[in-house]
Ligand SMILES: C[S@@+](CC[C@H](N)C(=O)[O-])C[C@H]1O[C@@H](n2cnc3c(N)ncnc32)[C@H](O)[C@@H]1O
Ligand code: SF4
């Protein structure tokens with residue numbers, strides 16, 4: 682059921698710079714050949730002023746959040762305003778301008794992306810990443826957190842399952858335990874590329890996990906292992922995409938580091954579609970713009986945009 686009340690959740694892209702070029706990530710298409718933006722704390726303040734209804738923010742997009750020198754200042758700002766914030770990082774960046782203790786004190790969750798339980802698998806998928814450095818970065822967060830009580834910030838792993846790693850993730854519960862991680866989140870590789878003629882689209886279709894029973898069997902085994910080690914675990918239902926279930930047009934929106942508002946974290950290219958700019962317009966103006974109303978209407982009428990039909 683689509684309603685038109687203002688969204689309470691935004692995913693805001695703090696930084697478009699990245700040191701990795703992961704196999705299934707559309708960063709190489711979306712930010713190709715353009716200057717990559719980084720949101721300053723001052724710009725972030727403007728975004729928040731323009732979106733007073735928002736209570737929950739995910740601080741990540743196409744790029745590595747820890748290249749944003751203002752990240753810990755932004756975390757403080759969000760906490761002061763009572764906004765629940767989380768971020769996702771590739772765990773391969775140590776930025777002297779970011780205070781990890783401040784991040785831990787002000788964020789609800791810091792999630793580290795890990796797509797394999799060993800160096801070879803990890804570095805094959807997370808191209809340009811260094812598994813040993815990743816482990817050091819994760820440990821430095823959990824050690825800093827261990828010194829500061831109480832344990833308010835959840836530390837998690839996100840693992841995107843595909844044919845490339847389905848046989849190389851069984852060691853993740855053990856690794857999570859060793860590195861002080863509280864929760865292991867498994868996700869299924871989605872289609873970040875929207876055009877069927879794009880070779881990246883075809884490559885992702887080839888390596889996406891199509892075998893439901895192997896996936897569920899693996900999840901069952903991993904859940905047993907996580908239970909034994911006292912680690913939380915989650916995974917999504919594996920089923921055909923039901924467009925009418927998509928929560929984005931109902932209660933969330935994506936904001937690029939330039940301020941453009943786009944439909945979701947699958948379709949983040951403002952050149953393909955955007956509904957306005959949150960640095961210069963209010964969320965109210967954007968959410969009720971003619972273009973956004975027509976987009977939400979496409980869900981009410983089950984006449985989905987082409988880029989929705991290729992998202993899965
Ligand atoms: C786009 S990244 C941005 C944050 C940071 N650069 C990182 O990699 O953690 C956010 C998350 O999206 C995941 N991701 C990338 N491509 C994906 C895909 N095709 N399907 C599902 N998740 C994907 C990454 O593994 C990561 O956990
Ligand atoms: S998934 Fe994250 S680390 Fe990998 S290329 Fe995309 S933005 Fe960079």
Ligand code: SF4
Pocket residue numbers: 924927928929930944945946947948988989990992993
């Ligand atoms: S592309 Fe469309 S259907 Fe897919 S997640 Fe985004 S808004 Fe939902």
